[in-house]
Each structure stands twice: as C-alpha cells, then as structure tokens.
Amino acid sequence: MFDWENLRHFLAVGNAGTLSGAARSLRVDHATVSRRLVALEDELQVVLVERLPRACRLTPVGIQVFEQAKAMESTAFAIERHTRATQAPLSGKVTLSAPPVLATHFLATRMADFQTTYPGIQLSVTAEARQVSLSRREADVALRLIRPKESSNVVRRIGRMRFALYASHHYPALHDPSHWTFIAYDEQFADMPQQKWLLNIAGQRPVSCELSDISGHFIAARAGAGVAGLPCFLGDADKQLVRLDESGAPFSRDIWLVTHRDLRRSETVRAVMGYLGEAFQSSPELEPGQR
Template sequence: MFDWENLRHFLAVGRAGTLSGAARSLRVDHATVSRRLAALEDELKVALVERLPRACRLTPAGIQVFEQAKAMEAAAFAVERHTRASQAPLSGKVTLSAPPVLVTHFLATRLADFQTAYPGIQLSITAEARQVSLTRREADVALRLVRPKESSNVIRRIGRMPFALYASRRYSALSEPSRWTFIAYDEQFADMPQQQWLLNIAGQRPVSCELSDISSHLIAARAGAGVAGLPCFLGDTDKQLVRVDDQGAPFARDIWLVTHRDLRRSETVRAVMDYLSEAFRSDTAFGEAG
C-alpha cells in the first residue's frame, strides 16, 4: 500500500505544475516535494511526472493516477467534514480564512470578545488574499470579497465595504487635486476592482508608488506618499488622514461568508458564522448586508 502523504504531494504537483509551486502550497521545501514524488513513483513502479526545466508535466499514467487521487482526496475530506459536523456543540477548533485587511484591522480586534462569548471554541484565522478551497478543508469558514460560485458551498452576504480616497492631513498637494499622485497596487493585482476604480479616478495623473496590500497603502498615505483608495472603516477612523473628494463614482466590495454545505449543521461552525454576521451587521461602517 502506498503512503498517502506521498500521494498528497503528487496532487499538489499536478495542481501547481511545478515542484516549487507545490512546495509553496504545502508549506514545505522543494526537496521534500521531490523526495515524496520519487517515493510514490517507486511505490507504484511507474513514472508519474515528466520533469521539464521550468515545469512538471504529468505522464499518461500520471494523469490517470491524478484523477483517481482527486476522487480519493474528496472522499477523505467528506468523511472529515461529516465527522466534524457531528462533534459536540460549541467545543473545538474552527479555521477561518479572510482577506488580510479584515483580519488585521477588524477580526483581530474582536478576538477577546469572541473568546468571552465562546470559550470552548478555538478560532484559527489565516489572512489570505487567495480563495481557499473549502472542499479540500483548507478552511472551515471563509470571508470573501467576491461572490463564491462553488455549488458545494453555503453562502451569505453579511455586509459591504465602501471605499473612498484619503490623504495625509500634511500631504503637500492636498488642496490641489490636479497635482495629486496616487498609491496603487502592483501589476499582479491589475484586475482587482479597487485598483481599476482608483486608476479610473487618477486618469492621467501619476501613480507615485505601488504596494501589494491595503495595510501598506494606509501607512504610505499617512506618510504623505500620495492619495490612496482605502476602505472607509480604516480611513474614517484614522486621525492622520482626511477623506478627499474627486467626484469619482462610489465604490464598495460585498463581504460574503461561506462554508461547505457538509458543515452547515456543525454547532461550532454555525456559532462562528453567526458571530461574524452580527459583528459586521452591528458595525455601521459596513452598511447593510441586504
């Protein structure tokens, strides 16, 4: 019988297309993935992957094993979810994936309150810009800024996150919109809605710097590096910033709460989801959930 861990590493290689990509997804080093892959090929007595200079390509046998392995993985996760859903109520660990800005500036400030309300639940929060797979149990619950499309998930819209333009009160061009420069995202986030909104407002005016996350935009704006498009719950409460108006179109991101349908009856998961729903609904900065 082959080692399941070896098969799990092979699945990661098949999904990522490279050993380094698989290593990042599994949070291990490149050598571990290579060793696990070689061990699986030795166990099965067949070549599964063709190692190319910059990629890994599945062999015909590898494609067949990959499809079968995905089905095995799905079945294993289904068993785990069903077991999790039948656990004793209000006791255990719940993993939550959420956008970094919400983790750092909203959720982290409410952990003490959550612990008081649910002392038996250990909430494990990961700040991730990517959309994790709930089917593969990468998280029990997720907050997303894009409406989830997976048919296996249960979703709920719990609020809206409005954006506006902000600059330091000491920004040298504060009273001269024609001289504004803008703080934007780098090119990997070119398709992000708030990036497109900001660049549309900027028009022909220059981008002074590019940063990859909202927390960095906040700090750069405080330092007077330019005008930033920030969530209003951040900008409006920062005494070093002032909201500026450039007659741009209003912009907001919906906030979606999602879990796998197999976990919707888990008392611990429901407790976390209900707490999050109420936290956003009771904060006027996030508007009406609808």
C-alpha cells in the same frame, strides 16, 4: 419606558438615511417604519428625524439618541451571544480565511470578545487574498469579496465595504487635486476591482508608489506618500487621514460569508458564523446585509 422595537426601527433609519432603505433592511414596509418612528418620537416627546424629500436627517437630539441606541444594540447582541454560549458549551478549532484588510483591521480587534463569548473555540484566522477551497478543507469558513459560485457552498452577504480616497492631513498637495499622486497595487493585482477604480480616478496623474497589500497603502497614506483608495471603515476612523472629494463613481465591494454545506450543521462552525454575522450587523460603517 419606550418600546425597543420602535428604537430598532429608528436605528435602521439612522443607518440607512431613508425610510425606504430602513424598510428594506428590516424587511418591512415603508409605512411600518414611519409608524414606528412617530411612536418613538411620541414616547420620548422629541423630534428625532427631519423628513426631507429624498432622505432623512437626524436632528441634534436624534444624533445623540442614535449613538446611545447603537451601544444598546451592541449590548443586546453581546447578551444574546453570551447566553447562547452558556447554554451550549462549545469546543474545537475553526479555521477562517479572510481578506487581509478584514483580518487585520476588523477581525483582530474582536478576538478578545470572541474568546470571552466562546472560550472553548479556537478561532484560527488566516489573512489571504486568494480564494481558498472549502471543498479541500483549506478553511472551515471564509469571508470573501466576490460571491462564490461553487454549488457545494452555503453563502450569505453580510455587509458591504465602501471605498474612498484618503491622504494625510500633512500631504503637500492635499488641496490641489491636479498634483495628487497615487498609492496603487503592483502589477499582479491589475485585475483587482479597487485597483481599476483607483487608476480610473487617477487618470493621467502619476502613481507615486506600489504596495501589494492594503495595510501598506494605509500606512503609506498616513506617512504622506500620496493618495490611497481605502475602505471607509478604516480611513474614516484614523484622525491622521482626511477623506478627499472625488470625481469618480462611488465604489464598494460586497462581503460574503461562506462555508461548505457539509459543515453547516457543525455547532462550532455555526457559532463562528453567527458571531461574524452579528459583528457585521452591529457595524453600520460596513453597511450590514439583511440578517
């Protein structure tokens, strides 16, 4: 039987794409990651990773092991959550404010699992782009795309949401970038970072339509209305969309988990925050932060 710690280090390499990136995510040194990787390959008697000058590339067998390892890690997290919930029954209502894209396309898909894990906690999720006030108890916990500056908050980065350009497979100008038209936000979101990024890429090319929320952008792009800037975790998962090559700089937004310092000792709030942290940690498409 192989050592789980060796497999955990291999997972980090697969997620990061480099030994140094894996070392940073695990808070260990480069040599430890390399040693663990060699040990796993010796245990399994197979080459999992091709070492390149500036990166690591999974071999065909490595890709298969990586997918199985991700499932094992997800199960391990689930066992930990269920065990903790059994040992300390929790009850009550926790309100969570989150950006619409995360509330609709990430959190909603995990509500059934959360209810199974913490049947006594009622999680009330509000999808809103505005920055709620935790001091005024507008929410108990919040996910934010801008790091909060309030001294009364407890903050942790739990992920990074990468963006790319997407269009429908049936978009008429799919292979002719000079004729691309873009799906953007309306004027009230002119200062939003992803709006500036998208319009900078668009340049002199026209905006075909404006929609006030990213779910609208997603639906419009699937319908062939133009090119949209979407989170990669959303665009890559949809078979009707294709990721487009772009000449602009890569763009991403950090995801911050925050609560008021007076609530950090609340068992129900701690349970919700722990669950969210593990949900992002087990979702490499959102580039998890350090635990």
